[in-house]
Every structure is written in C-alpha cells, then in structure tokens.
Amino acid sequence: MTNAQTASKTYLWIWAWLAGLMLLSVVASELPLAPRLITVIILGFSTVKALLVALYYMHLKQDRKTLSFVAVFPLLVVLAAVLLVASSRLVKL
Template sequence: MTTERVHPNYVAIWVWLVVLMVAGVLATRLPLEKSVVNNLIFAIAAVKAVLVALNYMHLKSENWLIYALAIVPVLLVVAMTLVLFPDIVFHR
C-alpha cells in the first residue's frame, strides 16, 4: 500500500508569505508605540514561521514525535526569556 501525500498549493503559500512580509514592513508606519509595533512584527514573523514549517518542511504529515522535538527549543527560549526579563527591564 502506498500512501500519497497531498502537496500544498505552494504558490498560494508564497503569496501569503509575501502579503505577511508587506504587512510587517507597513507595520512600522503605524502610529503606535514602538513596543506594540515590535510585538505585531514578531507575531507576523511567528505566523510566517508556522506557514513555512508546516508546508515547505512538510511537518503537516509528520507524526507527533517531530512536534515534540520542535516544541522543546521553543519552550527553552520562552523559559530563558522569562528568566532574563527582570534583568533586561531593570538593568539600571
């Protein structure tokens, strides 16, 4: 038995990535606080990273072990950010 993988529409994903890139660039023009704009740009970058990982790296069709291996570094980054946050904010 062969299991055929359904390939995503790469052109549509590429268009979404371009649209999100333009949105990130245009976000710098918004009349908002710098921290809000930075958070918006990081959120857009996270969405783009998920699109690339799921579609171009074919993680949609992988089993749960791949997700477990991918989530550990993310958790370490979040933990390190939370631990270092007081040092970054109150550095004076």
C-alpha cells in the same frame, strides 16, 4: 486534480501569504502607532510566517508528532530560560 498538483497549489498559496505578510510588516513599521504595539504586530507576523513555513514547507503538518516535539522543545527551553532571567532579582535588564 492529483495529490502532487494539490500540493503544488498549496505551496504557491503559502508563498503568496508569506509575501503578503512580509509587505504588511513593512507597512506596519511605517504606521504612526506606539512602538510597543508595532513591535507586537510585526513580531506576530513573523511568528505566523515561521509557522506557515514549518507546517507546510517543512511538512510538520503531515509528519509525525515526534518531529514537532523535536522542533518545539528547544523553543520551550529558550522560553523558560528567558522567563527565568526576566523574573530573576539577580539580573537587572
């Protein structure tokens, strides 16, 4: 099997995983569980799906770490901003 064939097969597998996780998210939203738990489960699935797209379809898995840094850095800034706001006594949510 050539590299191109292997890559095509991987892309198809990732698509199947993405579609499966999407369906699981919809099913999870109907489960009689605590809303907070459902939120964690569904957003967890979304995070896994986003990682699969970024690693395999956007090729971050095989690209240099520089691009991963560029991709992750704004997320860290946002996380820091959210934590700052959430922990601030000046902000009432």
